[in-house]
Amino acid sequence: MLIRLVSGNHRLLVYAGRGSRIETAGKNRWLSEPAHGATAKTDHGLPVAVPGVVEQFTDLWSSLAGLLFIWSMLRPYLPLRFLDRFAGGFLRRHARRLDPYLTVTVAEFDGAERLKRGEVYDQAKAYLAHRCSRRARSLRAERAPRGGSNSNNNSAGGGGDRFVLTLGDNEEVTDEFRGATVWWHAVAASRRAGSYYYGAPPWYGGGDAGAVEEAGRAYRLVFHQRHRDLVVESYLPHVCREGRALMAANRRRKLYTNTGERYRKSLWSHVVLDHPSTFATLAMDPAKKQEIMDDLDAFKSSREYYRRIGKAWKRGYLLYGPPGTGKSTMVAAMANHLDYDIYDVELTSVHSNTDLRKLFIETRAKSVIVVEDIDCSLDLTGQRAKTKKAEAEAANNNKVGGKDGKEDPNASKVTLSGLLNFIDGLWSACGGERIIVFTTNHVDRLDPALIRRGRMDKHIEMSYCCFQAFKFLAKNYLDVDAHPLFDAVSTLLREVDITPADVAELLMPKRADEDVDACLAGLVEALEKAKAEKKPAKNNAADHEGEEIVEDE
Ligand SMILES: Nc1ncnc2c1ncn2[C@@H]1O[C@H](COP(=O)(O)OP(=O)(O)OP(=O)(O)O)[C@@H](O)[C@H]1O
Ligand SMILES: [Mg+2]
Numbered sequence: 183m184l185i186r187l188v189s190g191n192h193r194l195l196v197y198a199g200r201g202s203r204i205e206t207a208g209k210n211r212w213l214s215e216p217a218h219g220a221t222a223k224t225d226h227g228l229p230v231a232v233p234g235v236v237e238q239f240t241d242l243w244s245s246l247a248g249l250l251f252i253w254s255m256l257r258p259y260l261p262l263r264f265l266d267r268f269a270g271g272f273l274r275r276h277a278r279r280l281d282p283y284l285t286v287t288v289a290e291f292d293g294a295e296r297l298k299r300g301e302v303y304d305q306a307k308a309y310l311a312h313r314c315s316r317r318a319r320s321l322r323a324e325r326a327p328r329g330g331s332n333s334n335n336n337s338a339g340g341g342g343d344r345f346v347l348t349l350g351d352n353e354e355v356t357d358e359f360r361g362a363t364v365w366w367h368a369v370a371a372s373r374r375a376g377s378y379y380y381g382a383p384p385w386y387g388g389g390d391a392g393a394v395e396e397a398g399r400a401y402r403l404v405f406h407q408r409h410r411d412l413v414v415e416s417y418l419p420h421v422c423r424e425g426r427a428l429m430a431a432n433r434r435r436k437l438y439t440n441t442g443e444r445y446r447k448s449l450w451s452h453v454v455l456d457h458p459s460t461f462a463t464l465a466m467d468p469a470k471k472q473e474i475m476d477d478l479d480a481f482k483s484s485r486e487y488y489r490r491i492g493k494a495w496k497r498g499y500l501l502y503g504p505p506g507t508g509k510s511t512m513v514a515a516m517a518n519h520l521d522y523d524i525y526d527v528e529l530t531s532v533h534s535n536t537d538l539r540k541l542f543i544e545t546r547a548k549s550v551i552v553v554e555d556i557d558c559s560l561d562l563t564g565q566r567a568k569t570k571k572a573e574a575e576a577a578n579n580n581k582v583g584g585k586d587g588k589e590d591p592n593a594s595k596v597t598l599s600g601l602l603n604f605i606d607g608l609w610s611a612c613g614g615e616r617i618i619v620f621t622t623n624h625v626d627r628l629d630p631a632l633i634r635r636g637r638m639d640k641h642i643e644m645s646y647c648c649f650q651a652f653k654f655l656a657k658n659y660l661d662v663d664a665h666p667l668f669d670a671v672s673t674l675l676r677e678v679d680i681t682p683a684d685v686a687e688l689l690m691p692k693r694a695d696e697d698v699d700a701c702l703a704g705l706v707e708a709l710e711k712a713k714a715e716k717k718p719a720k721n722n723a724a725d726h727e728g729e730e731i732v733e734d735e
Pocket of ligand 1: 465
């Protein structure tokens with residue numbers, strides 16, 4: 183049990199029951215005295231004299247502790263509604279009168295139905311880890327960002343095993359701001375029957391461990407009510423600013439994917455994004471590449487412009503082309519260029535349109551949301567033009583598990599309209615600064631509504647390897663700008679379709695003694711072989727010219 187009493191600048195906390203202790207806190211100083219009357223000690227374990235204020239309140243403490251003890255004993259035997267309505271309300275009202283301290287809770291998950299991870303929580307966490315955790319006794323260790331600036335002086339360890347220490351559960355630290363003292367308290371949030379209790383004391387519903395599950399964490403900021411304006415108008419913005427700067431300095435970009443598990447705390451799981459692809463290593467027509475880079479740069483710096491024209495700050499890219507032409511590589515290059523995270527949406531693991539919306543809401547700003555091979559993910563193609571029969575078939579394949587007609591509870595029920603809403607519905611505007619990318623091998627199979635300008639603003643064709651792209655790959659893989667075999671390659675590339683992925687593979691030395699000449703000769707040989715294989719195919723086509731092609735029903 184816990185009760186907080188106040189006298190001037192002193193806060194007095196009394197815990198009774200399991201692990202009993204009595205604590206007093208001055209402006210910056212904490213003293214503690216075990217409830218059974220042993221000598222009080224400082225943080226370093228040295229005995230000190232407990233100030234007179236403790237004696238002053240001793241009688242009051244024991245009476246209140248006794249009352250609370252009786253209360254906690256009786257509580258399980260009284261109807262909950264009665265407790266809440268009469269006794270609970272009574273205690274809360276009187277506690278409020280005694281306590282001039284205000285509490286602000288900064289929760290890990292905020293927003294309606296706790297859909298969204300709180301940015302303020304992360305910023306406060308970074309701020310507290312940097313500023314206050316040296317004074318804390320109970321800490322949580324998290325792996326430090328690799329290559330971060332390490333301005334956080336609370337990281338520990340060496341080499342690749344560095345850790346950032348953040349406040350542990352139930353740890354309390356003090357902070358000073360313009361002469362005011364504030365207290366930060368880290369608490370675990372518990373959920374019961376749809377309600378949330380942040381570090382709720384046992385008599386207020388937090389005690390029945392069996393019925394409570396963990397639902398994120400929170401920080402409680404406690405301050406005197408005379409500092410209310412200072413805290414709300416200056417201190418909290420200061421914490422957010424500092425926290426944001428620390429997070430930016432220590433940021434590790436992430437690659438997220440949706441788990442498909444609906445009852446997890448977060449719908450996304452992530453790994454550190456460490457893809458080496460950049461525009462500098464991407465082989466494509468230089469003018470086209472520059473155009474894409476300019477487009478991305480313009481987007482990144484257009485926050486105000488988007489606001490002025492009344493558009494959500496997001497941009498859609500459709501990357502289409504045959505397999506191996508660099509669509510996925512381009513997505514990684516885009517994220518690296520913009521310094522954004524990647525959210526890789528696996529549509530087949532999304533159960534419904536509502537889940538898709540939740541996924542979107544949980545994404546953060548500065549991110550690339552990508553749906554790969556959208557034509558294969560779901561049957562979203564030309565739905566509007568489908569005959570009833572085709573629709574029934576699609577429904578059978580897509581929504582109903584098997585031919586036996588039994589509904590598969592795990593089958594995705596995402597529809598085209600759900601996906602359209604995902605891209606540019608009302609929800610898509612929350613957060614801002616997002617790039618949405620669809621990749622496909624068959625652009626013609628997509629519903630025009632899905633890829634119209636406004637949804638997919640920029641359509642980029644990733645094509646077979648041209649001579650420019652080959653020269654780029656040769657420079658990248660073999661470090662050559664010119665070679666006698668380049669002319670042969672140039673001629674052959676005009677006649678044969680080969681993907682950059684195949685060219686890259688042929689240019690890569692397979693043995694230590696394979697040199698530039700051998701690699702280029704191998705490429706020429708492969709191109710000639712492809713050309714020879716193409717000719718009979720062409721001849722075959724010519725033989726059958728004029729014949730009507732009859733498709734199987
Ligand atoms: N334009 C390119 N520039 C440099 N490397 C490329 C390019 N295109 C492909 N590659 C190489 O080929 C490999 C496969 O490319 P990628 O996965 O990006 O193709 P894709 O278009 O996404 O294929 P799919 O349609 O099958 O998903 C990559 O690992 C990359 O190394
Ligand atoms: Mg791909």
